[in-house]
Amino acid sequence: xxxxxxxxxxxxxxxxxxxxxGFLPLVALYNTRxxxxxxxxxxxxxxxxxxxxxxxxxxxxxxxSLVSGADGKIVYIGKAYERYFLRKYTKRISVFMSLFNVHxxxxxxxxxxxxxxxxxxxxxxxxxxxxxxxxxxxxxxxxTNEGRDVVLVQIAGMIARRIETYPEIxxxxxxxxxxxxxxxxSRVDIYIDGDFEETVxxxxxxxxxxxxxxxxx
Numbered sequence: 001x002x003x004x005x006x007x008x009x010x011x012x013x014x015x016x017x018x019x020x021x022g023f024l025p026l027v028a029l030y031n032t033r034x035x036x037x038x039x040x041x042x043x044x045x046x047x048x049x050x051x052x053x054x055x056x057x058x059x060x061x062x063x064x065s066l067v068s069g070a071d072g073k074i075v076y077i078g079k080a081y082e083r084y085f086l087r088k089y090t091k092r093i094s095v096f097m098s099l100f101n102v103h104x105x106x107x108x109x110x111x112x113x114x115x116x117x118x119x120x121x122x123x124x125x126x127x128x129x130x131x132x133x134x135x136x137x138x139x140x141x142x143x144t145n146e147g148r149d150v151v152l153v154q155i156a157g158m159i160a161r162r163i164e165t166y167p168e169i170x171x172x173x174x175x176x177x178x179x180x181x182x183x184x185x186s187r188v189d190i191y192i193d194g195d196f197e198e199t200v201x202x203x204x205x206x207x208x209x210x211x212x213x214x215x216x217x
Contacts, residue, residue, distance in 0.1 A: 006054070006166065006178040007054075007056070007178065009054050010053070010054060011049060011052045011053060011054060012052045012053075012054050012103075012104055012181050014052065014162075014164055014181055014183065015048050015049070015051065015052025018044070018045075018048035018051075018052070019045055019048045019049055019052070020045075021041075021044065021045070021048075022041050022042060022043070022044035022045025022046070022047075022048055023041070023042065023045040024041075025037075025038060025041035026038045026039075026041045026042040026045060029041070051099070051103065051184070052103070052181075053102060054102070054104050054178075055102060057106070057176055057207065057208065057209040057210045058210055059174075059175055059176035059209050059210065060175075060210070060212055062212065062215075064215050064216045064217070065175075065212045065214075065215055065216075066108045066109055066150070066190075066192060066196070066212070066213050066214055066215070066216055067106070067108050067109075067175055067176060067208075067209055067210060067211060067212055067213060068095055068106075068108065068188075068190075068206035068207065068208055068209070068210070068211040068212075068213055069095070069105050069106055069107065069108045069152045069179070069188045069190055069208055070095040070097055070101075070103075070105050070106075070187075070188035070206065070208050071095075071097060071101040071102040071103070071104075071206060071207050071208050072095045072096050072097040072098065072101045072187075072188075072205070072206055073095065073096050073098075073203055073204070073205055073206070074093060074094065074095055074096075074200055074201070074202055074203060074204045074206060075094050075095070075096045075187075075202065075203075076092060076093065076094035076189075076202075077091075077092075077093050077094075077198055077200070077201070077202060078091070078092065079091065079092070080092035080189075080191065082151050082191040082193075084115070084117050084119075084139040084141070084151065084153075085115050085117075085139065085141040085149070085151055086149060086151060086191065086193055088193075090191045090192060090193045090194075091191070091192045091196050091198070092189055092190065092191050092192075093189070093190050093192075093198065093200070093213050093214075094187060094188070094189045094190075095187065095188050095190075095206055096187050097182070097186050097187060097188070099184065102207075102208065103181050103182055103183065103184075103186065104178055104180075104181050104208060105152070105154055105178070105179045105180050105181060105182065105188055105208060106176050106177060106178055106179060106208040106209035107142065107152070107173040107174065107175055107176060107177045107178075107179050107209075108142075108150060108152060108175065108190055108213070109142055109144050109148075109150050109175055109216075110144060110145050110173070110174050110175050111142040111143050111144040111145055111148075111150070111172070111173060112142065112143050112170070112171070112172050112173070113140060113141070113142060113167045113168065113169050113170065113171045113172075113173060114141050114142070114143045114169065114170075115139070115140070115141030115169065116138070116139070116140050116141070116165065116167075116168065116169055117138070117139045118137075118138045118163070118165070119136065119137050119138070119139070120136055135155045135156050135187075136155070136156040136163060137153050137154060137155045137156065137163065138153070138154045138163050138165045138180070139151055139152070139153045139154075140152045140153075140154075140165060140167070140179065142173065144216070146216070148192075148193065148194055148216055149192075149193040149194070150190065150191065150192055150193070151190070151191040152179065152188060152189070152190050152191075153188065153189040153190075153191070154179075154180060154182050154186070154188055155182075155186055155187040155188065155189060156182060156186055162182070162183045163180065163182050163183075163186075164180045164181045164182070164183075165179060165180040166178065166179060166180050167179060175209070176208075176209030176210070177209075190213070192214075192216070194216070194217075195216075195217040196214055196215070196216055196217065197214050197215045197217055198213060198214035199212055199213065199214045199215065200212075200213050200214065
């Protein structure tokens with residue numbers, strides 16, 4: 001898949017059914033006795049445009065930097081067990097996305113996709129620590145060009161019901177490339193193996209592909 005084509009989309013394609021599902025009834029009902037209902041559908045259409053927005057991002061040029069994979073707020077920094085690929089404790093940084101954040105996810109590093117696992121699960125609130133263990137999620141293992149291991153895990157939230165992950169095993173990605181999207185409230189965990197110096201703190205606001213989380217040393 002050509003991930004660069006995703007950059008041209010002002011609205012993520014996953015949002016099209018929701019946008020049309022709001023605006024088509026708005027047009028159809030506006031001049032009928034159901035006009036008040038048309039405004040409800042219109043609100044859904046406008047919110048969908050907002051939720052599925054895909055703003056351009058300026059990727060930092062600092063070579064050894066690792067950037068956020070999601071827009072939102074950092075809710076965890078510390079050691080955690082990476083269970084899908086590394087199967088050991090590493091540094092983990094977790095970013096919680098509210099309904100009002102951009103939900104397009106991006107690659108934190110340059111590298112190659114060497115693993116991808118989708119796991120069905122529960123829908124616990126994504127800002128809870130238990131969500132990292134129990135919720136529906138998709139894990140992506142990226143091997144950097146320098147041989148470092150980074151795992152990005154997309155985690156569904158309490159009302160999220162669909163995770164989209166675009167790249168397949170063997171594809172190369174650039175830092176800031178679009179990797180996927182999670183619908184309606186969610187979280188991204190990034191596991192970094194090896195020596196890593198974080199440059200952010202809890203509650204820091206982040207932008208995917210743009211905010212530097214730390215340096216690979």
